[in-house]
Amino acid sequence: MDLTTTYLGLNLNHPVVPSASPLSETVDGICRLEDAGASAVVMHSLFEEQLTHESHRLDHYLDYGTESFAEALTYFPAAGAYHVGPDQYLDKIRQAKERTALPIIGSLNGISTGGWTRYAQEIEQAGADALELNIYYIPTDPSQTGAEVEQRYVEIVQSVRRQCAIPLAVKLSPYFSAPAHLSHQLVNAGADALVLFNRFYQPDFDLEALEVVPHLVLSNPTELRLPLRWVAMLYGRVHADFAITSGVHTYEDVLKGMMAGAKVTMMASALLRHGLHRIGEIVEALSMWMETHGYESVRQMQGSMSQQYVSEPSAFERANYMKVLQSWRPDPAGHVLL
DSSP: OBOOEEETTEEESSSEEEOSSGGGSSHHHHHHHHHTTOSOEEOOOEEHHHHHHHHHHHHHHHHTTTTTOGGGGGOOOOGGGOOOTHHHHHHHHHHHHHHOOSOEEEEEEOSSOSGGGGHHHHHHHTTOSEEEEEOOOOOOOTTOOHHHHHHHHHHHHHHHHHHOOSOEEEEEOSOOSOHHHHHHHHHHHTOSEEEEOOOOOOOEEETTTTEEEOOOOOOOGGGGHHHHHHHHHHTTTSOSEEEEOSSOOSHHHHHHHHHHTOSEEEESHHHHHHOTTHHHHHHHHHHHHHHHTTOOBHHHHTTTTSTTTSSOGGGGSHHHHHHHHHTOEEOTTSOEEO
C-alpha cells in the first residue's frame, strides 16, 4: 500500500502525525516518536506569554540600578542571572533536526500582533521544516464584534507570514460564525494549511476551596465529527492543506479524515492514553483495510467523501439535522433507537 501523503509541502510516509503535546517537549521524546513510527512531529508550543515575560525580565535586569550611581550606567548582570527561555526551544529544534530524520513542525501560540511574532523567523532559522500557528483567543469584551475578532486572526497570520518563508499552518477553534469565510481570509493572508480544530480547555470549580481550577480532559472519538464535517465542506472550496485534530484515536478515524479531504490526521490523547506503539498499530491497520477494500494509495481516497463528491451533499447541512431528529423513535423495552 502507498500510504504516503504531502502536508505543508512535506513528503510524509503516512498521514499519522503526533500533534503538539508533552510528548514532544524534549528531544528524547521526539526521538521516541520517530522510533514509534511517526511521519512528522509538531513541537510543543512556544507561548506569547513566555516571550513577553522573558523580554520584560531581560529589560529589568539590564535597567536595574542604572540610576543608583554613575558606575551603574555601564553595569550588566552576569549572564547566568537571567535566562531567555525561548532559546531552549530553538535549541530543541536544532537538536531534533540533528538527531532525527523527521520533519519538525514548530508551534507558536499567541493572541496579539506584536514583537513575539519575530520568533517565527528564529524558529525557521533553527531548522524547523514548517510552523503551526495556534491562535488561542477567547474574546470576553462585550463591545468586541465578531468581525474584529476575525480581523485579529488575519493580522496575526499576516504578521507571522512576513517573518518567515517556511510553510505555515493555522490551528483554529470551531467558534466562529462563518468558518468558511475566515478560512478563505487566512489562506489569503498567507496560511498554507488549516488545522481543525483546537480544543479549548474548560476550567472547573473546586467547591471546597472555592477556587477556579484547570481541568484537563483527553479527547474522545466522538469529537472527530466536528472537524470531519468542516474539512469535508471546505475541501475544494478553500485552497489549502487540511489537518484534522481532536478525536483521532483509531485507524477508522484516520480513514474518515482522509476521505473528508485531510492530508494528515493529528493525535495526542490516544498516544497519551495508550502509548506510542499506538502509531504503528494504526498504520498497520490502515494498510490492511486499504488492501482489503481495494485502495492502492492514500491519495486515491483523499476528498472522496467531501461534500462536493458525495451523492447527498445536504447530509452535511441543515437537511441532515431534520433527518436526525426525525429518526428517533421510542422502544417498548425503554431503549433509545435511532
